[in-house]
Amino acid sequence: MIRITGGKIYDPAQGIDGQVRDLCIDDTGKIVETVSGGRIIDATGMVIFPGGVDVHTHVAGGAINFARAMTPEDHRRTQAFIRTKTRRSGLGGMAPTTFATGYLYAGMGFTTVNEAAVPVLSARHTHEELADIPIIDKASLTLMANNEILLEQLEQGEYERAKQVLSWYLWAAKSYGVKAVNPGGVKAWKYGHDAKALDTPIDGYHRLTPGQIVTNLARICDDLGLPHPVHLHCNNLGAPGNITTTLDTLARLEGHRAHIAHSQYHAYGGDGWDTMCSETTVLAEYFNSHPNLTTDAGVVLFGDTVTITADGPWQHLLYKLTGRKWGNLDVENETGCGIVPYTYRPSNVVNAVQWAAGLELLLMIRDPWQVFLSTDHPNGGCFWRYPEIIQMLMSAEFRRECLKKLPDRVKSRIKLPELDREYTLLEIATAMSAGPARALGLTHKGHLGVGADADVVVYEEQVDIQQMFSHPRYVIKAGEVVLEDGDIREAPQGKEFLVRPAMDPATNDFIRPLFEDCYTMKFEHYPVELERIEHPDLRDCQPPATS
Amino acid sequence: MNLEVIENATCTFCGCVCDDIDLHHDGVRIHKAERACVLGTAWFLNHTAEKKYPVALVDGEEVSLDVAIETAATLLHAADMPLVYGMSNTTCEAQKECVALADLLGGLLDSHTSL
Amino acid sequence: MGGKVTCTLGEVKQRADFIIYWGGNPAECHPRHFTKYTIMQKSKFLPRGRKDRTMVLVDIRETKSAKAADIFLQVRPGKDFELITILRALIKDQPVRDEDIAETGLDRAAVEDLVRRMKGAKFGCMFFGMGLSMTRGKHMNSAALLTLAAEMNAFTKFVAMPMRGHGNxxxxxxxxxxxxxxxxxxxxxxxxxxxxxxxxxxxxxxxxxxxxxxxxxxxxxxxxxxxxxxxxxxxxxxxxxxxxxxxxxxxxxxxxxxxxxxxxxxxxxxxxxxxxxxxxxxxxxxxxxxxxxxxxxxxxxxKKPFWLPDGGPSPHQWTSQVNL
Structure with missing residues (x-):
């Protein structure tokens, strides 16, 4: 039992904006009205947030593990977590080891993360890695927009069948929801092509277009009553002028809920690298008038990182542009992934536009319940650099200092110099915790109301915002003090969130012959057994009554 | 002879890791490994459930498992620079324990790959 | 690792119309590789199976795997790296001298035919074994082959994969x-x-x-x-x-x-x-x-004393990261 006294509480879901209140935590790791006895933490003068929630990150699975293999030079120079009697060693950096991933997230007050891209075929592997990420709770999304068997159903116009197949896949992967990456484009990449236009039939299909995949996946997620809507990485990521594709994609959602991943990468104007510019105004305006949508910014931070995405064709382009190492892994019948180390430089006009565009979206989308902190880790920068973003959001003065480092010729291509908005602490708490928790449908996360999971972060209020958010005074996870005075004290195991959508039991027999035709492993070995998930938090989904 | 059949068993002899083998066994010995190749068949048929070797040896003497485990722990703990090596012919679950062992000891960790 | 352009075996089964085995002998070391994953499989994209695929074996001697190959290229021992480098040059239309080709044990016609076939493939895959990665040049050979596979993507889809053995x-x-x-x-x-x-x-x-x-x-x-x-x-x-x-x-x-x-x-x-x-x-x-x-x-x-004196953090820990 813990009672935290004297702290200023920022709990956006309950509209608590810095009021001083006691916060009580019981022995089951929940927030309660009151406790008698137990530890008392004096938080006088401190700031209390619900634990951070990362709606979009890449921390486990074949792709990040590929990136680890490709970046030993970074491991050697980065932060080392020394073995203690009770805690495993690890390495931070661009692609942290699993143990270090838990320490680094908890170390800045984040207690729940969503691994945003898992092929069903690698789900078994990904869950093994997730189990080795200590302290934090985890969810994972399944890649669905380039899946041969599912796409075939959509090609035939078999919507109901497609819905059943998708449900089957989610349960087979022990997943939390649906991720769509470059719909149709990764499938076309299997023969070295891409899908750039939403209305052009995809390579190998007569009718099916990327736009139809978007509409159908959004509808299926809503019809199944999944807690998180379709999580969409649009076509044409990173390309100059892609704002047209992005707006076109959003129109295909036809009023369904959706979360748009790393929208910074999809908000460019111009018709080539020479003319590329930020088109965030129009994208922000779209979000401002469509409350059915949420997004994460996908902020780019200057410095070294390694880019990993299921968007194989984009990574081939990036390899050709940079001439650096290139990893590519096509996953049979489902998806692909590419890995390219990258350095974002302020002197590079394209990078400077990207840097500005991420911040612009965070500042121009008015409702912090709609736009969340992310770097699309590790693509735009590493997650442990979030405090740098928080500082930029909270201080227009600091942004102006940063802008001075950019070349003059970038100024006409960005909107950031005109933006004076400064986030309040309540808005930061919304964008880093309450908003992403709500978008993920995690009702017991992202707030400090009675009954919520006692995931709490306590910061010392400081003038140096980056310092304040990098080094919480206390982090409490499920009622246990896991970090105190800058040191990880405990590394307990977190939970994994799973959904079980309603499904026609005949789907298994329907998929079996299709599976046996195109895969190389036994059908029986494909689904991940529930017993393989160490601490499952399972939610049965039912279609909403109105649909 | 009445044999039990384990369907869809997985062969770990080579990197193909075929997972479609039907093993016909009598509880002690595998008599048939359906769909396995010549290498896989030899792998499955050469192992039995018989107790052919002592459970454990320390300095050539038969000992109990408990004694062998305690001796191994003592020798490894006493070393300044212990080496953990191999991990080819074993499960991922055991491999994870091996990484934990090297981490706990502050030692060296390596596999066949380095050869 | 300098990068690797690869795929899961099911992609090979489904799509690879051109397969090279380099320095490996799957017929004897990975006996079901042909039938389960590569040349013998029929698929939606390659409905005639073996007839729709071309298989090339590159090795220093004619192993049993050569019988399964459409083309066998006998490279001189220790000259794999040179041959890969020549292929990397030829795919980009860079000039290569006859004597450099001859040094690998092959002639120009054979090498140019290979390049033509590689570029003509819809989906090419190179499997490499210990005959490449454990002989003269070792990891340099593997790196060269992986680079060749990456560079081939300027022309068509190409991937590479090591033939790993040794159980798990x-x-x-x-x-x-x-x-x-x-x-x-x-x-x-x-x-x-x-x-x-x-x-x-x-x-x-x-x-x-x-x-x-x-x-x-x-x-x-x-x-x-x-x-x-x-x-x-x-x-x-x-x-x-x-x-x-x-x-x-x-x-x-x-x-x-x-x-x-x-x-x-x-x-x-x-x-x-x-x-x-x-x-x-x-x-x-x-x-x-x-x-x-x-x-x-x-x-x-x-249960025994921990080897680091206090088990606590050292000066290396929790220092801020410099990443520029």
Whole structure:
């Protein structure tokens, strides 16, 4: 039992904006009205947030593990977590080891993360890695927009069948929801092509277009009553002028809920690298008038990182542009992934536009319940650099200092110099915790109301915002003090969130012959057994009554 | 002879890791490994459930498992620079324990790959 | 690793109309590779199976795998790197002298034919074995081949994959990467993982006499390593876990018999394309599993004093990161 006294509480879901209140935590790791006895933490003068929630990150699975293999030079120079009697060693950096991933997230007050891209075929592997990420709770999304068997159903116009197949896949992967990456484009990449236009039939299909995949996946997620809507990485990521594709994609959602991943990468104007510019105004305006949508910014931070995405064709382009190492892994019948180390430089006009565009979206989308902190880790920068973003959001003065480092010729291509908005602490708490928790449908996360999971972060209020958010005074996870005075004290195991959508039991027999035709492993070995998930938090989904 | 059949068993002899083998066994010995190749068949048929070797040896003497485990722990703990090596012919679950062992000891960790 | 352009084996089964095996002998070492994953499979995209695919074997001698190949190219021993470099030049239409080609044991017509076929493929895949990665040039050969595969993507879809053997060595590689950041050759002697093949790799460590105890599992270095390495294993306390009494067991202080994986021990093993497969053991072993024994050794060691004096943070820890 813990009672935290004297702290200023920022709990956006309950509209608590810095009021001083006691916060009580019981022995089951929940927030309660009151406790008698137990530890008392004096938080006088401190700031209390619900634990951070990362709606979009890449921390486990074949792709990040590929990136680890490709970046030993970074491991050697980065932060080392020394073995203690009770805690495993690890390495931070661009692609942290699993143990270090838990320490680094908890170390800045984040207690729940969503691994945003898992092929069903690698789900078994990904869950093994997730189990080795200590302290934090985890969810994972399944890649669905380039899946041969599912796409075939959509090609035939078999919507109901497609819905059943998708449900089957989610349960087979022990997943939390649906991720769509470059719909149709990764499938076309299997023969070295891409899908750039939403209305052009995809390579190998007569009718099916990327736009139809978007509409159908959004509808299926809503019809199944999944807690998180379709999580969409649009076509044409990173390309100059892609704002047209992005707006076109959003129109295909036809009023369904959706979360748009790393929208910074999809908000460019111009018709080539020479003319590329930020088109965030129009994208922000779209979000401002469509409350059915949420997004994460996908902020780019200057410095070294390694880019990993299921968007194989984009990574081939990036390899050709940079001439650096290139990893590519096509996953049979489902998806692909590419890995390219990258350095974002302020002197590079394209990078400077990207840097500005991420911040612009965070500042121009008015409702912090709609736009969340992310770097699309590790693509735009590493997650442990979030405090740098928080500082930029909270201080227009600091942004102006940063802008001075950019070349003059970038100024006409960005909107950031005109933006004076400064986030309040309540808005930061919304964008880093309450908003992403709500978008993920995690009702017991992202707030400090009675009954919520006692995931709490306590910061010392400081003038140096980056310092304040990098080094919480206390982090409490499920009622246990896991970090105190800058040191990880405990590394307990977190939970994994799973959904079980309603499904026609005949789907298994329907998929079996299709599976046996195109895969190389036994059908029986494909689904991940529930017993393989160490601490499952399972939610049965039912279609909403109105649909 | 009445044999039990384990369907869809997985062969770990080579990197193909075929997972479609039907093993016909009598509880002690595998008599048939359906769909396995010549290498896989030899792998499955050469192992039995018989107790052919002592459970454990320390300095050539038969000992109990408990004694062998305690001796191994003592020798490894006493070393300044212990080496953990191999991990080819074993499960991922055991491999994870091996990484934990090297981490706990502050030692060296390596596999066949380095050869 | 300098990068790798690869895929899972099902992509090869589904799409690869052009397959090169380089320095490997799948017919004898991976006998079901042809039938289960590559040339013999029919698919939606290659409905006639073997007839829709071309297979090339590059090796220093005509092994049994050559019988399955459409084209066999006999490269002169130790000249793989040169041949790969010539291919990298020719695909980009760079000039190559006849005498340089002749040095590889092949003639210009054969090499240019190969280049034409590679570029004409819809989906090309190169599998490379120990004949490439463990001979003169070693990892330089593998890196050159992986680069060739990456560069081929300027013309058509191309991937490459090592033919890994040795049971579940892929699993060890994958797990070490996620838990330590590195695939092999690791030292924890500063309390966190460091990587330096050549320094921390086992043969080098043993030949230098740098370790003072050895824990050997799922391998028999006493049968395969150079004599000075074996001599050192005999000098120091060595502990062996194996289903059999091995050469290494005979020179060890401790041998523990364990259940063989997949036969009487359950768990998981990784395929060469890094997909995990569950094991279904058929027999009940009188011996414990590796997993159980190593866990119990870990528990026994954890009860003893920890080797770092206070077990607390060191000056390296929690320093801010410089990443520019």
């Amino acid at each position: 060595v892929t699993g060890a590689d994958v797990i070490m990467r996620w838990q330590t950041g590195y695939p092999f050759g690791i030292s924890f002697n500063r309390g966190y993982p460091r990587y330096n093949p050549g320094e921390f790799s086992t043969v080098d460590v043993l030949v230098r006499g740098d370790c003072d105890a050895a824990f050997i599992i799922g391998a028999d270095p006493g049968a395969t390593m150079p004599q000075p390495a074996i001599d050192h294993l005999a000098r120091i306390p060595t502990i062996v876990l194996d289903p059999h009494i091995t050469h290494t067991s005979r020179l060890a202080r401790v041998h523990i018999t364990t259940a063989p994986q997949g036969i009487s021990a359950p768990g998981t093993a990784y395929r060469m394309d890094e997909l995990p497969m569950p094991l279904s053991p058929a027999l009940k072993s009188p011996y414990p599993t590796d997993e159980e024994v190593v866990r119990r050794i870990n528990e026994a060691i954890a």
